[in-house]
Amino acid sequence: MITVFKNLYQYRELIAALTWKNIVLRYKQAYLGILWAVLKPIMLMLIFTLVRSFVGIETGRIPYPILTFAALLPWVFFQESASEGVSSVTSNASLIKKIYFPREVFPITAMVTKIVELGISFFILAGMMIYYKMMPSLYALWVPAIILYTMIVALTISFFGAAINVYYRDMSQALPIALSLLMYGSPVMYPLSLVYQKLIVEQAAGHWSNDLYTLYTLNPLAGIIDSFQRVMLKGLPPDFEALYPGLVLTLVILPLSYVFFKRAENWFADVI
Amino acid sequence: MPIIEVNHVTKEYQLGHITSLKENVANAYRRMAGKPLHKRDDFKALDDVSFSIEQGEVVGIIGHNGAGKSTLLKHLANISKPTKGNIIVRGSVAPLIEVGAGVNPELTGRENIFLNGAILGIPKKIIQQKLDEIIEFSELEQFIDTPVKRYSSGMTVKLGFSIATSMEADILIVDEVLAVGDLAFQRKCFDRMEVLIKRQGKTVLLVSHNIRQIQRLCNRAILLDHGRINMEGNPQAVCDSFYEQNDRKIKTNIDHAQTRTVGSGEIELVEIYFSDHTGQMVESLLYNQNCSIHFKIRVLQALEEVTFGFGFHATDFLYLTTHNSEEQLNINCLPHGDHEIICNVNRLPLLPGIYSIRFGITAGQAARTIFFGESLKHFQVVGDIPITIREGFFALDAHWMQ
Numbered sequence: 001m002i003t004v005f006k007n008l009y010q011y012r013e014l015i016a017a018l019t020w021k022n023i024v025l026r027y028k029q030a031y032l033g034i035l036w037a038v039l040k041p042i043m044l045m046l047i048f049t050l051v052r053s054f055v056g057i058e059t060g061r062i063p064y065p066i067l068t069f070a071a072l073l074p075w076v077f078f079q080e081s082a083s084e085g086v087s088s089v090t091s092n093a094s095l096i097k098k099i100y101f102p103r104e105v106f107p108i109t110a111m112v113t114k115i116v117e118l119g120i121s122f123f124i125l126a127g128m129m130i131y132y133k134m135m136p137s138l139y140a141l142w143v144p145a146i147i148l149y150t151m152i153v154a155l156t157i158s159f160f161g162a163a164i165n166v167y168y169r170d171m172s173q174a175l176p177i178a179l180s181l182l183m184y185g186s187p188v189m190y191p192l193s194l195v196y197q198k199l200i201v202e203q204a205a206g207h208w209s210n211d212l213y214t215l216y217t218l219n220p221l222a223g224i225i226d227s228f229q230r231v232m233l234k235g236l237p238p239d240f241e242a243l244y245p246g247l248v249l250t251l252v253i254l255p256l257s258y259v260f261f262k263r264a265e266n267w268f269a270d271v272i
Numbered sequence: 273m274p275i276i277e278v279n280h281v282t283k284e285y286q287l288g289h290i291t292s293l294k295e296n297v298a299n300a301y302r303r304m305a306g307k308p309l310h311k312r313d314d315f316k317a318l319d320d321v322s323f324s325i326e327q328g329e330v331v332g333i334i335g336h337n338g339a340g341k342s343t344l345l346k347h348l349a350n351i352s353k354p355t356k357g358n359i360i361v362r363g364s365v366a367p368l369i370e371v372g373a374g375v376n377p378e379l380t381g382r383e384n385i386f387l388n389g390a391i392l393g394i395p396k397k398i399i400q401q402k403l404d405e406i407i408e409f410s411e412l413e414q415f416i417d418t419p420v421k422r423y424s425s426g427m428t429v430k431l432g433f434s435i436a437t438s439m440e441a442d443i444l445i446v447d448e449v450l451a452v453g454d455l456a457f458q459r460k461c462f463d464r465m466e467v468l469i470k471r472q473g474k475t476v477l478l479v480s481h482n483i484r485q486i487q488r489l490c491n492r493a494i495l496l497d498h499g500r501i502n503m504e505g506n507p508q509a510v511c512d513s514f515y516e517q518n519d520r521k522i523k524t525n526i527d528h529a530q531t532r533t534v535g536s537g538e539i540e541l542v543e544i545y546f547s548d549h550t551g552q553m554v555e556s557l558l559y560n561q562n563c564s565i566h567f568k569i570r571v572l573q574a575l576e577e578v579t580f581g582f583g584f585h586a587t588d589f590l591y592l593t594t595h596n597s598e599e600q601l602n603i604n605c606l607p608h609g610d611h612e613i614i615c616n617v618n619r620l621p622l623l624p625g626i627y628s629i630r631f632g633i634t635a636g637q638a639a640r641t642i643f644f645g646e647s648l649k650h651f652q653v654v655g656d657i658p659i660t661i662r663e664g665f666f667a668l669d670a671h672w673m674q
Contacts (some may be wrong), residue, residue, distance in 0.1 A: 013391045013395065013396055014391065016390070016391030017386060017389075017391070018387075018390070018391075020387075021376060021379065021383075021387050024378075024379065025376070025378050025379070028378055033566050094374075095374055095391065095553065096351075097351065098351070098367070098374070099349070099351070099367055099391060099392065100349055100350040100351050100367070101391075101393065143374055179621050199290070266353040267353070268345070269346065269351045269352050270285065
């Protein structure tokens with residue numbers, strides 16, 4: 001793990017240059033430029049708001065559009081980082097065959113690129129908060145920690161997925177499907193409080209209810225999205241009960257994923 | 273302590289496609305069940321290669337296509353890992369394995385300088401300092417803010433080379449990159465390499481098919497053949513041995529090649545053969561010795577005023593000599609039947625190598641062509657040559673004075 005940070009520091013200029021390249025390339029010949037980056041969460045927010053007008057989703061006192069946008073913000077960041085991260089090694093095949101540097105630079109760069117887009121989304125969230133006359137509380141200081149946690153989750157998937165993808169390209173095909181399914185398994189469209197209400201309060205699944213809730217929160221995104229909404233919009237501290245199952249799972253898998261990546265790395269140039 | 277140590281390095285590649293998931297699962301089962309695995313054929317790109325390089329040495333690596341040169345460089349640049357053995361590199365490596373590897377077509381030349389610099393690990397500060405120098409060397413001042421996708425291929429390579437050679441590393445690994453750009457730029461690259469090597473005392477590994485370059489720049493050469501070190505040492509000796517191998521290979525290759533002939537059908541070429549100064553029939557000729565070339569022809573229609581001509585040419589059809597029979601041989605009438613014409617060559621001046629013969633016949637007052645053929649017979653010239661005449665096709669009968 002220490003070597004990861006050492007490499008990160010040593011190759012910070014490379015990561016910065018590659019990130020800058022990614023961003024410049026993506027928007028160079030597009031008239032709307034970097035605005036495209038934030039179009040995705042905005043469109044999804046509009047669709048969800050529309051859907052919600054047909055099916056009732058209980059959201060409490062927070063207006064639904066801003067609640068779901070606050071959920072989409074970490075979700076889209078996670079989803080894009082993970083899917084870009086998984087294909088980051090194969091899409092840089094020409095570099096991998098020619099020059100050596102630690103290969104984790106690629107998934108990390110993919111993620112850093114997405115941070116820039118996340119930053120722009122924050123401006124939109126701020127605008128919406130002004131519109132709805134909401135003030136972030138002091139708990140908003142948790143946001144950097146929550147984003148860091150999201151990055152770690154995305155990297156956990158990226159490392160493993162990117163290494164597999166070098167051998168079997170199925171990975172980059174399967175991941176978008178898996179991720180869009182996971183979105184429905186995460187409190188993006190609906191708040192976590194609704195799940196809590198059903199399972200813990202109403203015990204809707206009988207004596208399975210508590211276990212099911214733990215299973216649901218094993219998804220790190222459940223805790224991330226919920227905490228993000230709490231600290232940004234509700235003025236509450238993060239709900240650690242919802243956070244820790246996912247956190248434990250991530251911290252167990254991350255080292256395995258990284259070691260797997262580093263071991264596979266030796267053969268990237270031969271196989272890719 | 274050597275700056276590079278290569279110890280018994282073997283690299284195996286599996287032939288064919290990556291095994292399917294099904295096969296992997298099947299293999300995993302076989303492993304657990306203790307049954308023999310289903311394996312694909314291996315190919316040894318490097319086979320037990322060992323050598324070491326001291327600081328400041330310039331080492332050339334030569335060999336046929338597929339001999340393992342580029343694989344070896346990839347291992348030294350840490351891009352691939354050996355199957356067996358290990359490699360120790362003590363110092364930073366600048367891999368010029370393929371210039372312009374990181375050049376992105378969408379970015380401008382200037383943007384690419386910074387991006388490529390970062391990829392090669394050159395700190396941003398140093399690039400900023402060297403920016404003008406890089407642009408000047410690349411000769412692209414005018415186009416530096418134009419996207420590289422609008423560059424010609426030569427311009428792209430110039431840019432790549434300029435960036436790559438601005439990196440300050442202990443070890444330079446160069447793979448065929450000196451053959452870039454037009455002649456003037458090649459010259460410039462070559463000069464820059466010489467500066468890096470001779471003045472800055474860098475350790476350089478050079479792969480090239482341009483043997484002359486190796487002879488000139490290197491102080492040691494390694495000849496690879498099918499993944500093994502065939503010969504190592506003085507570049508002159510290694511290159512000579514490589515030339516010889518090459519010549520043999522060319523000869524076997526082109527013996528089967530089609531010859532080009534045109535003719536009116538009045539005459540047929542039956543055979544060309546050589547004899548040496550003792551009159552013995554031979555396959556290859558000796559440098560600086562007398563020899564004879566025999567042309568056996570079959571005349572189908574009687575011909576008048578016949579002239580013969582023959583010449584040597586290199587395997588790439590570069591004409592080296594021409595010799596007509598005019599004024600040496602007056603044939604007013606050549607009757608129907610088989611004939612043999614002989615041309616005696618005194619002290620054959622061709623340097624050792626592979627050559628070929630062309631032969632033509634004209635007839636009549638108007639000297640119309642009755643027969644002409646190129647690459648009619650390939651032959652090898654062998655023999656020892658003094659150190660004074662290493663390269664070229666001919667020996668000059670010349671002497672130095674002071």
